[in-house]
Amino acid sequence: MTSNSPLTYDQAGVNYDLIDPLKVTAQRAAAATASHLAGHGFSEVKASRGESAYVVDVGPFYVASIVECLGTKTLVADEMAKLTGKSFFAGIAQDTIAMAVNDLITVGATPLVVQAYWAAGGSDWFGDAQRAQALVAGWKAACDTCQVAWGGGETPALAGIVEDGRIDLAASCTGLINPKERLSVGDKLGAGDAIVLLASSGIHANGLSLARKLAERLPNGYLTEIAPGLTYGEALLAPTALYSPVTEALWKAGIAPHYCANITGHGWRKLLRHPSALTYRIHTVPPKTAVLEFIQQQAGQDDREAYSTLNMGAGFAIFVKAEDAERTAQVARDCGIAAWVAGSVEAGEKQLLIEPLNIRFSEDDLALR
Amino acid sequence: MTSNSPLTYDQAGVNYDLIDPLKVTAQRAAAATASHLAGHGFSEVKASRGESAYVVDVGPFYVASIVECLGTKTLVADEMAKLTGKSFFAGIAQDTIAMAVNDLITVGATPLVVQAYWAAGGSDWFGDAQRAQALVAGWKAACDTCQVAWGGGETPALAGIVEDGRIDLAASCTGLINPKERLSVGDKLGAGDAIVLLASSGIHANGLSLARKLAERLPNGYLTEIAPGLTYGEALLAPTALYSPVTEALWKAGIAPHYCANITGHGWRKLLRHPSALTYRIHTVPPKTAVLEFIQQQAGQDDREAYSTLNMGAGFAIFVKAEDAERTAQVARDCGIAAWVAGSVEAGEKQLLIEPLNIRFSEDDLALR
Numbered sequence: 001m002t003s004n005s006p007l008t009y010d011q012a013g014v015n016y017d018l019i020d021p022l023k024v025t026a027q028r029a030a031a032a033t034a035s036h037l038a039g040h041g042f043s044e045v046k047a048s049r050g051e052s053a054y055v056v057d058v059g060p061f062y063v064a065s066i067v068e069c070l071g072t073k074t075l076v077a078d079e080m081a082k083l084t085g086k087s088f089f090a091g092i093a094q095d096t097i098a099m100a101v102n103d104l105i106t107v108g109a110t111p112l113v114v115q116a117y118w119a120a121g122g123s124d125w126f127g128d129a130q131r132a133q134a135l136v137a138g139w140k141a142a143c144d145t146c147q148v149a150w151g152g153g154e155t156p157a158l159a160g161i162v163e164d165g166r167i168d169l170a171a172s173c174t175g176l177i178n179p180k181e182r183l184s185v186g187d188k189l190g191a192g193d194a195i196v197l198l199a200s201s202g203i204h205a206n207g208l209s210l211a212r213k214l215a216e217r218l219p220n221g222y223l224t225e226i227a228p229g230l231t232y233g234e235a236l237l238a239p240t241a242l243y244s245p246v247t248e249a250l251w252k253a254g255i256a257p258h259y260c261a262n263i264t265g266h267g268w269r270k271l272l273r274h275p276s277a278l279t280y281r282i283h284t285v286p287p288k289t290a291v292l293e294f295i296q297q298q299a300g301q302d303d304r305e306a307y308s309t310l311n312m313g314a315g316f317a318i319f320v321k322a323e324d325a326e327r328t329a330q331v332a333r334d335c336g337i338a339a340w341v342a343g344s345v346e347a348g349e350k351q352l353l354i355e356p357l358n359i360r361f362s363e364d365d366l367a368l369r
Numbered sequence: 370m371t372s373n374s375p376l377t378y379d380q381a382g383v384n385y386d387l388i389d390p391l392k393v394t395a396q397r398a399a400a401a402t403a404s405h406l407a408g409h410g411f412s413e414v415k416a417s418r419g420e421s422a423y424v425v426d427v428g429p430f431y432v433a434s435i436v437e438c439l440g441t442k443t444l445v446a447d448e449m450a451k452l453t454g455k456s457f458f459a460g461i462a463q464d465t466i467a468m469a470v471n472d473l474i475t476v477g478a479t480p481l482v483v484q485a486y487w488a489a490g491g492s493d494w495f496g497d498a499q500r501a502q503a504l505v506a507g508w509k510a511a512c513d514t515c516q517v518a519w520g521g522g523e524t525p526a527l528a529g530i531v532e533d534g535r536i537d538l539a540a541s542c543t544g545l546i547n548p549k550e551r552l553s554v555g556d557k558l559g560a561g562d563a564i565v566l567l568a569s570s571g572i573h574a575n576g577l578s579l580a581r582k583l584a585e586r587l588p589n590g591y592l593t594e595i596a597p598g599l600t601y602g603e604a605l606l607a608p609t610a611l612y613s614p615v616t617e618a619l620w621k622a623g624i625a626p627h628y629c630a631n632i633t634g635h636g637w638r639k640l641l642r643h644p645s646a647l648t649y650r651i652h653t654v655p656p657k658t659a660v661l662e663f664i665q666q667q668a669g670q671d672d673r674e675a676y677s678t679l680n681m682g683a684g685f686a687i688f689v690k691a692e693d694a695e696r697t698a699q700v701a702r703d704c705g706i707a708a709w710v711a712g713s714v715e716a717g718e719k720q721l722l723i724e725p726l727n728i729r730f731s732e733d734d735l736a737l738r
Binding site (some may be wrong): 018019021022023025026027029030032034036037039040042044049053054056058059060061063066067068069071072075110112113115116117119123124126127132133137139140143144147149151152153154155156158159160162163166167168170171172174209212 | 390391392394396401403405409422429434435436479481482485496502508509518521523525526531532539541545
């Protein structure tokens with residue numbers, strides 16, 4: 001292994017300081033368009049502004065929609081294909097759908113339709129039949145897991161915009177919140193709620209810029225063994241967990257989450273997503289997956305840095321009534337996803353306290369609105 | 370001007386022969402996922418498979434959804450920004466929304482929510498505040514025109530996938546078909562219907578690969594004057610017409626189109642989009658816009674080649690009862706969009722006859738399903 005100087009997320013090439021101000025400007029302009037819905041007899045659910053999915057009240061139920069990008073995980077898949085001769089695009093397809101579906105379900109929606117956005121650097125990308133078929137097969141399999149219909153999509157060839165030999169993958173998703181009481185945009189969130197964390201399968205699809213940068217520093221790169229028989233590259237490419245089977249099962253079990261947070265970019269800071277002034281106190285920290293532990297160690301990150309950028313073993317947070325907490329975790333386990341009753345919501349200033357690690361994140365650490 | 374050897378669409382770098390087979394495979398896999406909707410108490414509108422937007426029957430109305438890519442028009446905007454110092458990204462935003470909205474309305478949907486997909490080659494793209502603000506302002510203005518709510522979106526930085534300094538733009542759109550009798554997936558289409566063509570504003574966002582290739586052959590490139598005071602680059606960047614005000618006005622006027630076709634890639638061959646065996650006979654050809662006439666002339670395309678790849682002045686086709694044809698055109702004009710009763714639908718083999726130009730396209734010329 002290498003001797004490590006610390007590697008930060010900014011050094012890895014993603015500068016949220018440049019992107020976040022535009023996000024805020026765009027969100028304000030977007031908010032000003034909500035009034036158009038009245039002309040069609042509908043209205044927005046204002047509390048969904050700034051949430052992971054946008055929600056419109058169409059009368060008998062709510063409609064939720066979203067578009068989400070995979071990010072740069074394909075660069076790892078491309079490199080690993082070169083190194084191993086295997087195609088990893090079935091898993092990549094699942095990652096892409098997970099980005100959209102796991103966000104959409106946070107507001108209480110049942111995902112119904114996924115659309116594929118596959119923008120290649122040139123027509124040639126689609127000429128590699130094995131890779132293209134893996135993408136198709138993986139996409140369908142993820143739709144099957146999430147019980148969504150694959151509606152269609154877009155397969156443009158964008159030479160000059162997307163790099164030659166690369167593909168920009170995204171998914172849009174539309175769902176219904178039905179019945180309307182399933183809506184979870186945070187208005188029910190309050191002191192006394194429990195925080196249930198669902199296990200991630202690995203790095204998921206956030207933090208890949210850092211992970212790729214790290215590979216460059218390893219003498220064996222992606223082929224470095226991080227556990228017996230498991231290379232760094234393979235571990236990175238574990239497909240993102242799909243959480244919609246859990247949220248659907250919760251509803252069938254009579255549990256309506258008060259709020260949900262998909263733990264993606266900004267890592268555990270996403271637990272601070274809701275604008276309410278509340279304190280989130282974590283007493284139980286899930287085990288890190290092997291690949292996340294490896295990254296933290298190799299990048300020389302302290303816990304604060306690691307938990308502020310990576311999911312560190314927890315891919316999704318569900319905020320429920322304290323009395324539903326244990327049952328919520330059990331429902332997730334019954335879906336094959338490890339889960340922990342990890343903490344509680346308290347009255348107090350907006351902050352996240354990860355007690356076992358002595359970490360505190362405050363409102364200033366997450367400026368998304 | 371240059372002396373011209375013919376320039377074909379394939380030479381311009383887009384090879385549909387490589388992309389279309391994957392599309393077909395993906396469409397088959399997608400079709401197999403429709404059964405998942407039954408688990409949620411819903412069903413797909415099967416006739417929407419292969420149409421421009423996917424439609425689900427959710428009981429009181431239909432939900433339509435789509436994701437659409439802008440394509441490579443930003444490359445022209447980037448070049449023109451260098452040449453003129455102006456930002457064209459407000460228009461580019463309209464183009465992007467038009468790609469999604471103009472497709473969604475073909476099935477009879479009222480667009481309700483648009484999501485932004487802005488994937489840049491690096492965080493730096495968002496650091497050019499003037500350009501970023503133009504994109505935001507243009508996006509909002511197009512939402513205002515279409516009376517849709519801008520729900521949110523995604524602004525990833527994708528160094529290594531999207532080229533440095535470039536941006537991959539797309540939009541997803543969700544809408545309702547309400548009341549359900551507005552559904553227009555072609556089952557009502559039949560012999561005796563009239564074809565009304567709506568004017569395009571220029572090249573829109575299809576055929577840009579060809580248009581850019583052409584610029585390389587012009588001594589003055591994008592600054593070539595194609596009409597007094599109008600450069601080739603400016604003409605190319607005329608924002609795509611937004612047709613949803615027309616389809617909404619038609620409904621208010623009591624006119625329910627039997628079918629609609631958004632004339633994008635594959636040019637007028639898109640008039641053959643519906644799978645029915647019907648003959649489409651065009652008796653009136655709208656004037657070409659200046660920029661399309663210029664492209665055809667400079668690329669040395671005959672009419673058959675030009676009409677098979679570009680919109681040639683007609684951006685959208687509406688198929689209506691013959692008795693509604695004149696009124697349909699008038700409704701469009703009242704919305705500020707020129708329109709022509711251009712032809713009729715007849716029993717007979719599947720073909721498009723553009724009589725004034727002596728062109729015939731058959732089923733073999735458009736293999737999308």
